Amino acid sequence: MRRALFLAAAAAAPFIITLSTPAAAEEGMWTFDAVPTQQMTKEYGWAPDQKWLDDRRAAALRLTNGCSASFVSAEGLILTNHHCIVSCLQDLSSADQDYVAAGFNAATRAEEKACPGQQAETVTSITDVTKDVQGAIGTLTGAALVKARDARIADIEKANCTDLNTTRCQVVTLFGGGQYKLYQYRKYSDVRIAWAPEFQAAFFGGDPDNFNFPRYAMDAAFLRAYDSGKPVASPQHLQWSPRAPQAGEITFVIGNPGSTQRLWTESQREFQRSQALPMRLILMSEYRGQLLRAMKESADKNREAGDTLFGIENSFKVFNGQLRALNDSAFKAKLAAGEADLRARVNGDASIGDPWADIQAAVDQRLPTYLDANFLSSGPASYSSTAGFARTLVRAAKERAKRNADRKPGYTDSALPLTEKRLLADTPSYGWLEELGVEFWASKAREYLGNDNAHIAALLKGQSPAAFAKALAASKLSDPAVRKQLWDGGAAAIAASNDPMIAFYRTLDPISEQIEADFDQNYDAPVTAAQSKLAQARFAAYGDTNYPDATFTLRLSYGRVAGWKERGADVTPVTHMGGTYDRATGQFPYNMAKAFEAKKGKFDANTVYDFVTTNDIIGGNSGSPVIAKDGSVIGAAFDGNIHSLGGSFGYDGALNRTVAVSTAAIQVGLDTLWPAPALSRELNAKRKKR
Template identity: 30%
Template sequence: MKKTLLLLCLVAAPAFAGEGKWTPQQVLELSPAWLKAQGLKLPPNKLWDPKRGTGLLAGTVNTGGCSGSFISATGLIITNHHCAFGIIQEHSSPQRDLITGGFLAKAGAEELPGKGSRVQVPRAFTDVTAKINAAVPPGADDLARYKAVDRKQKELVAECEKRPATRCQVATFDGGVNYTLVDAVELQDVRLVYAPPRAVGEYGGEEDNWSWPRHTGDFAIIRAYTAPDGSSAAYSEKNVPYKAEFFFPLSTQGVKPGDFVMVLGYPGMTYRTLLADEMAERQARYYPRIRDVLGEAISLLEAAGEKDPAGKIAVASQLKSLHNVYKNAGGQLAGMRRGQLVEKQRAAEDAVVGWAQKGGAKWSDALKARDALLTEQQASAKTFERDFLLGVSGRLAQGPALATRVARLSMERAKPDLERRPEYMDRELPRIKDSLERAQKNLFPAADKALLHAFVKRAQALRPDERIQAVDTHFGKSYVEKDVTAKIDALYANTKVLTQAERMKMAGETPAQLTARKDPLLAFGMDLAKDQAALDEVRDRRQGAASRLRPAWRAAVMAQAGKPIAPDANSTLRVSFGKVQGYTPRDGAVYLPQTTLTGMLQKHTGEEPFNAPPKLRATAEAKKFGPWVDPRLKDVPVDFLSDADTTGGNSGSPTVNGKGELVGVNFDRVWENVANDFGYNPDVARNVNVDVRYLLWNLDQVEDADALLRELNVRKGSPVVKEAR
């Protein structure tokens, strides 16, 4: 976004309070006086110093799909329980069920390494818009345009990553108004330090998910390690805790209603810049299909898991992810209807069109771009069902997903590195191999077969012009239950894709070598990979068209608004400002902004999902609150609300006060705010945070985690970190 547009923040900022996910650069353009009036005690340049390319915001890390933050100079990172779930699951078994019982390392030697777990520490942000645009040849069609932009992004990333332990990306803002090179240090050795029992970390389960009031202790603590010389290194017993320059001290005083807070993190994707018709398709087709397809998958996984304790652990991570997406889709639909978001977007869009028409020739390109975007959207709608099912296939049966990934890797590796799909470039190989290895823990053939059967049945019901060729080839064009069952049984009985050692060998083989294996599941995966590659090319052309058209339209939108419009979330570092406050979800109901330990006990039923662990319950019932009692509440606070602007990816985000102290950890939004992805509504825009005092109460009164509390400087005595040996 151009600086002239950003400077509008100086006069407009007070008008929209909590709205906006601001980049580090944008924070420096906001009025210091306004920020101070909101409650910021620090100079804005303490948050981010562009000359150094760092600041307090660098204490916020990307954990891969989630956020986290350093809370000590010794590499301790706090994030959500659900964000650390992969490490917890990795080390769990029926004999040592850390998912159910939780985990606390008493010393560094006990900390559990996470296979493939990484954290990225932000280092610099550089505007590369001119370089990207200059890379597009004059007269390039949309596919050529996409390929030119894609190649230039890869070249910039490759140059950036010449330094050791560096992870870079080119982030796109407003569809191509701005391109920014994001530079981060990647730490490769991440270990689990503390995770509460599942009945704390997921208290309320899916029943309470996306809801309020909440009583969930969705927190976990991990630690980043480096080589002894401070450089990033893979796991080794010789590694030492990372020395964090910036971290957030824990506020033992917590928060109260009306307090100023900031939520820092890596929000994934929002869709506020879509055209009204694009939003309407998500409402009418995309989210209903998510509910339909993933709802069926959830039922199949749950039914299979109930029959086998080991299988239940194997599907736990996948099931957790599917549940979250499924319920989110329901919230999006309810929120879009309730808030009339499509209608509001259409009205706003019409206002921009009217304004642009009055501007004459100056904005004619913007109007033409909007019309062309609508034409593109209508074209893509013709193959929606096929594209959706093919796109979601990787979330379903793990066996075909692994076979397809091995096949795609083989196909892409035959190309020069800069011509491959970004996810299959050489820089991604360590991650791919980690995931192929880690997948073994998630395999449960009985459940997998059921998921594949459901996928095949859906694919065979597609219209003749929307067929998935791989399904037709391997299962036929018409659904016959016994035939599909028999063919799936044969695939799984005669494959080595599900054997870890063989799968790792496959990851290094050519397409000819894979074909020579005559492995039936692998053969299906190879054909499915070809279908996916063809779909990718169609989507690349559409993306090329969008990068040509959307910037012109967005420039008109921003000019007509006359005030700053924060760019859609795109998994880059952002800051949201807010206040601790409750809300009114419906007529006659008022929700207070804090919940307590006593409220958690009142929910306890002794059955999932409201089955608090006995030790925690006994401690709470005895009112052993320690120093963590809130004097106003006369209780230990558990969760709190604020009106900060968040979305998916903000899970694990540090919620900090005006002095830069951690007061909580973001983990959710309320049900009425799920559709916030399409538009901010200050009346119901509330994010859910676990109060830091609930974490400290658990560590102190329930776990007696003396060494950890001293390391966090909240218990008397020198912090001690015993290094793993």
């Protein structure tokens, strides 16, 4: 299973204006209660009505592994990306049956297999609770502000979701604290894999083609949601339309973009530029090298670490692209100009004050503690799933003993069902990979913090990183039955456990809690207060032409099918399936999938394969449906082009492109390459009746 460190935000683009100023045409990740229909009408002469929006919202899904998806039949069938479910395939695979390499194709629904730990959610309502949460905050500052905010959020979530088996409530912070919205979800905890192509078809071109175009990738898969052992009824689904996209046509992407920082200040961006991004890139580069070396030792290791490697390489490209964007002189100038424009409009308004100075002070406070936070907040959990289990178990034992309003985020009543589901999922664990991750963390923590650091001394106890990792490798937490026993046993079971990983986190967690308390006091609280003031300033200066930063909640992006100019040459907006044969070299990663080799000449080579649009998306949007004006689905977004990698901070309509796989190509996959006649009939039944 991919490590949390490597779940990256894939991006929108580097070279234009920050959202201190109003959104430009086709820019924006809009919440469903604030869709800019007037702006769309001005741009296109048409905009969707409320019924169109409500129907599409009801079909959209959020996958809790960090992706998006959509219902595409009345019987719970879900379209998403292959790379969004590859961890499911890996969890279900063995040395004898590799579903990642060979793909998965359930001939009947009885053969569809549950994806461990997966959950799908669709938004049922959005309610503004800003006054409620801000009223609880009042004039509080520091840790008291954070405590009051989190307590009120926990109470709102609990009051509005009493049936935790089928519903989930989440209060989302927007505009850095300028708004708070309650999102209510219908959740589906039984999600099964129905169909997936061969890995080499889904990821043809590998890392060299990632974040590039032209592309020739079948990055699509189908899941199905179940309830009480039966496929769920999903009457609000997208109509399948296996047709080629048309150049210039209007497209909508509906999904859950992960995280952007377009509303950050110059001081926050400078922290990313000088501290956070360089650190991430160095660590990822070193760990990737160690992982690649280990993967060469055997075919089993190569298979077992494949998903982890993909996550590292994907994230490395994203963070490297972000750093390059932040160091681009033209981009830096435009970001600075946007902040200067807002400052000028505030012009000494006493009700706003100087939130930029407040944030700078908070950043200054964060700098001396950043290394401790980076290595000690979660410890080796960023590199090891068993370490992640231990951290959750130790923390949950303490938090569950508290009343709901006093618990930390992630451990409240509304959040615990998903935490428990992930913790107890029956997923495979590979001892060598766990040990490699723990040893890497220990070696880097000791290197950066120093062998004489009091925390390092308490944690490593004089052991070398290799010996430390070997000792923790004796943990039994890879067994879900052991985890369940500790979860059910609560604080008493955790205190009595002699599991080495549990013992380690019993020592680390108090250190982590102190780091978190310092962060709440010196950074989170003052930045929340300052961002709330900045939100007031933006609304006063620019009205409702702004959208909030992405928060892995449902958003709508509008655009059109269009290529772009690359170094003076036109990049066409589509590729064709026959181009796979021209691009193939026979050598990885440009070796063809077996089905492509076997079925050459059996399908129309001119079928549109992948295409690009101007939609503004970022990581988390992977798997989002690309929807036509008539409301039908014509593709699934799976990537951005290379220019999109600075999209955390800005958008450029001339260069930024979403990359999607067409439904026309997916239909060829279902009919010819990896035949799934029952799925094909299910998808096309309603269309054929019309």
